[in-house]
Amino acid sequence: MKALVVHYGRLVLSSVLLFLAVITSLFFLLEIAPGDPIQSLVGDAPISEAFREQITAAYGLDRSMAERYFIYLGNVLTGNLGYSFGSNEAVLGLILSRIPNTLALAVPSFILSTIGAIILGSIAARTRKRWLDASISGASVALFSVPNFWLGLMLISVFSLWLGWLPTQGKGPYGQPGISWEYAILPIVTMATSELAFKARIMRSSMIESLGQDYMDTARSKGLSSSRQLWGHGLPNALLPMVTVAGYSLGFILAGSVLIERVFGWPGMGLLFVDAIERKNNMVVLGVVIFMTITIIVVNFLTDVVYGIVDPRLRARFTRPVRSTA
Known part of the structure; x- marks a missing residue:
C-alpha cells in the first residue's frame, strides 16, 4: 500500500509541475x-x-x-482565468459555454475510434499475413498519415458539395438552438479516422502477442471455436495496452479539435481558440490551453489508475506485502 501511495504521489506532483510549466x-x-x-x-x-x-x-x-x-x-x-479583450466576458464563462459543443464531437469520436480499432485490430491479428490483414494494415497506415484538416476538406467536397447529402458548416440551421446531428457526422468521422487507424495498429500488435501465449494453446486444446478463442480468451488480455492508448487518444482528439472545428465552422473550444489567436486575445488563448491541459492531465491520471486496477501484475507489485528481514 505504501508503494501505491508513493507512486500516485509522484504522479500528482509531476502533473502539477507540468501544469505550471505549460x-x-x-x-x-x-x-x-x-x-x-x-x-x-x-x-x-x-x-x-x-x-x-x-x-x-x-x-x-x-x-x-x-x-x-x-x-x-x-x-x-x-x-x-481573466476577461476577454473586447467583449469583457469572463474567459471561464466563454469556455464553459463551448465545452458541450466540443464534447459532442470528441466523445462520439473517441467511442467510434476505440470500438472500431478493437474490432479491426483483432480481425487483422486473426487473419495475419492474409489479404484481409494486409488490407486493414495498409488502410490504417494510409489513414493515419492523412492530415485531419485535409480529410475534412475532402469529405466536405464529396458528401456536401458533390453529393449534397450533408451540410458543410455550423452545428445546425441558422438561428436554431441545439445541435443537429446531420451537421456533426462529417466532423465526427474526420476526428475519429486517424485515431482509429493508430489504435487499430496497436490493437493488432497486442492481439498477435496475446494469441501466441500459453493460455491460447490451452484454449485450443479444449476444442474451443476460433471465435471463442479470439474474443473470449485473446481479447481480454490484448485490451490491457489499449487502456493506455485509449486514454492518451482522448487528449489527441481534444487537441485535434482545433483544426477540425475551424474546417467545419463548429462553435466549440477549438474555434474559440483559433479566433482568440487571430485577435491576439491572450487571456482566452491561455484559458483554453489551461482547460485542455487540466483535462489531459486528469485523463492521463485516471488512465494510470484504471491500468493499475485492470492489470494484475501492477496490482501485485503495489500490494505485495513487505517481508521482514529480521
Whole structure:
C-alpha cells in the first residue's frame, strides 16, 4: 500500500509541475509574440493615445511582464482565468459555454475510434499475413498519415458539395438552438479516422502477442471455436495496452479539435481558440490551453489508475506485502 501511495504521489506532483510549466511557457510566448492586442481589439480604426492609455490601464497592460505573470498565476490558481479583450466576458464563462459543443464531437469520436480499432485490430491479428490483414494494415497506415484538416476538406467536397447529402458548416440551421446531428457526422468521422487507424495498429500488435501465449494453446486444446478463442480468451488480455492508448487518444482528439472545428465552422473550444489567436486575445488563448491541459492531465491520471486496477501484475507489485528481514 505504501508503494501505491508513493507512486500516485509522484504522479500528482509531476502533473502539477507540468501544469505550471505549460502556463509559464505559454504566457511568455504570447507576451513576446508580434502584434498589438489593442489594435486587434479595435480593428483598422485609428485610435487616440488617450484611448490607448485607457485600454492599456483597464487590462493591466501597463504593468511589467513579470508582474502580469504572477498576478495571472495567482488568479488561475484561484479559478479566475481573466476577461476577454473586447467583449469583457469572463474567459471561464466563454469556455464553459463551448465545452458541450466540443464534447459532442470528441466523445462520439473517441467511442467510434476505440470500438472500431478493437474490432479491426483483432480481425487483422486473426487473419495475419492474409489479404484481409494486409488490407486493414495498409488502410490504417494510409489513414493515419492523412492530415485531419485535409480529410475534412475532402469529405466536405464529396458528401456536401458533390453529393449534397450533408451540410458543410455550423452545428445546425441558422438561428436554431441545439445541435443537429446531420451537421456533426462529417466532423465526427474526420476526428475519429486517424485515431482509429493508430489504435487499430496497436490493437493488432497486442492481439498477435496475446494469441501466441500459453493460455491460447490451452484454449485450443479444449476444442474451443476460433471465435471463442479470439474474443473470449485473446481479447481480454490484448485490451490491457489499449487502456493506455485509449486514454492518451482522448487528449489527441481534444487537441485535434482545433483544426477540425475551424474546417467545419463548429462553435466549440477549438474555434474559440483559433479566433482568440487571430485577435491576439491572450487571456482566452491561455484559458483554453489551461482547460485542455487540466483535462489531459486528469485523463492521463485516471488512465494510470484504471491500468493499475485492470492489470494484475501492477496490482501485485503495489500490494505485495513487505517481508521482514529480521
